[in-house]
Amino acid sequence: MKIGFLGMGVMGLPMAKNLIAKSGCQVYGYDVAAARMEEFAAAGGNTVAEMDDIYKICDVIMQMLPTHPIIISSVEKAIQYGKKGNIIIDLSSTAPNIIQDLYAKVQAAGMYLLDSPVSGGNPKAIDGTLAIMTGGDKEIFDKVKPLLECMGHPVYTGGPGSGDVTKLVNNIIAGAYLAAIAEGYAFAAKAGIDLQTTFEATRTGFVGGPLYENKVPKIIARDYEPGARIAVHRKDLINAKAYAHHMGVDLPVTDVTLRVMDWMADNGYIDTDQAGMVKYFEEKMHVTVGDDS
Numbered sequence: 001m002k003i004g005f006l007g008m009g010v011m012g013l014p015m016a017k018n019l020i021a022k023s024g025c026q027v028y029g030y031d032v033a034a035a036r037m038e039e040f041a042a043a044g045g046n047t048v049a050e051m052d053d054i055y056k057i058c059d060v061i062m063q064m065l066p067t068h069p070i071i072i073s074s075v076e077k078a079i080q081y082g083k084k085g086n087i088i089i090d091l092s093s094t095a096p097n098i099i100q101d102l103y104a105k106v107q108a109a110g111m112y113l114l115d116s117p118v119s120g121g122n123p124k125a126i127d128g129t130l131a132i133m134t135g136g137d138k139e140i141f142d143k144v145k146p147l148l149e150c151m152g153h154p155v156y157t158g159g160p161g162s163g164d165v166t167k168l169v170n171n172i173i174a175g176a177y178l179a180a181i182a183e184g185y186a187f188a189a190k191a192g193i194d195l196q197t198t199f200e201a202t203r204t205g206f207v208g209g210p211l212y213e214n215k216v217p218k219i220i221a222r223d224y225e226p227g228a229r230i231a232v233h234r235k236d237l238i239n240a241k242a243y244a245h246h247m248g249v250d251l252p253v254t255d256v257t258l259r260v261m262d263w264m265a266d267n268g269y270i271d272t273d274q275a276g277m278v279k280y281f282e283e284k285m286h287v288t289v290g291d292d293s
Helices: 012-022 034-042 049-058 066-083 096-107 121-127 139-148 161-190 193-203 208-221 230-247 252-266 274-283
Strands: 002-006 026-032 059-061 086-088 112-115 130-135 152-158
Touching: 002 012, 002 049, 012 026, 012 121, 012 161, 026 049, 026 059, 034 049, 049 066, 059 139, 066 086, 066 096, 086 096, 086 139, 096 112, 096 161, 096 230, 112 139, 112 161, 121 130, 121 208, 130 139, 130 161, 139 152, 152 161, 161 193, 161 208, 161 230, 161 252, 161 274, 193 208, 208 274, 230 252, 230 274, 252 274
Parallel strands: 002 026, 002 059, 059 086, 086 112, 130 152
Antiparallel strands: 112 130
C-alpha cells in the first residue's frame, strides 16, 4: 500500500514521520516548503516533484491542509487523477457541510472519503498520541485504522461529517478553557502572586490536564512560538458558529472566546500559539504576565 501525505506543517510533518516509522508502508509526501520536504526525506519518506503525483501514485491520500479552498481543490484533484477504490483521509479541520458535499462527489467517483480531524497540537503530533475523530464509512475506517494508530488514538464517530462535528465540540470547549487559563494567569499577575507557584498549586486539581500542562508554562515563559496557532483554532470556532446557525442555536461562550481571538487578529497576533491569548488580558488589565528572561 502506498500512502500519500499532503501538507507537512507544524502538525503534518511529525504525523508523516510517524507514518514512515510505524506503518511499514511506502509514504510519499508533498509540501510547498522545500525545507519540510528535505526533513521528510531525511526521515525516510519519498518526495514527489508535483502535488498531482501524490494523487496518481498513492492508494491512501492523507491531507493536513490549512484552508477550505485548498482542501476542496485537493479532494477534487484526487478524484480527477486517482483511481477507483482510493481512500482520501482529510485530517484537516473542515466544516462539516463541506465534507458532506465532498463525500458525495468522492462516492460518485468510486472512491472513499473519511473526515478525520486531530487534536493535541505539535507535542502530541510528535509523540504519536493525537486524538483522532473519524467520520465516514465504518468498513473504510476499520481498513485504515492501523494507519491512523501510527499517529494517535482514532475513534469512529459515525457518518460523513461527524468527525468534524466532534472536532468542533473539542475546540469549542478547548477555546473557552484556553481563554479562561489566560484570564486566570493575568488575574494572578495583577494580584502579584507568583505564577510558577500558582501553577504548582493548581495543576493537580480539577483545572489540571494536558492542555493546562502544555500552555501554562508557555504563558509563564512568555513563549508564544506556535505549537497550535490561534488562526487555526479561530477558523474552527467560526465553523462552529456557522454550523450552530444552521441548527438554529447560539454559542454564547464561544462568542466570548472569538472576541479574544478577533482582538488577537486585529493586533497582529493571530499566528502566535494559543498561549498568546494572554496578551488580550494583559492589555485589558494593564499587566505583564510572565518573564521571558
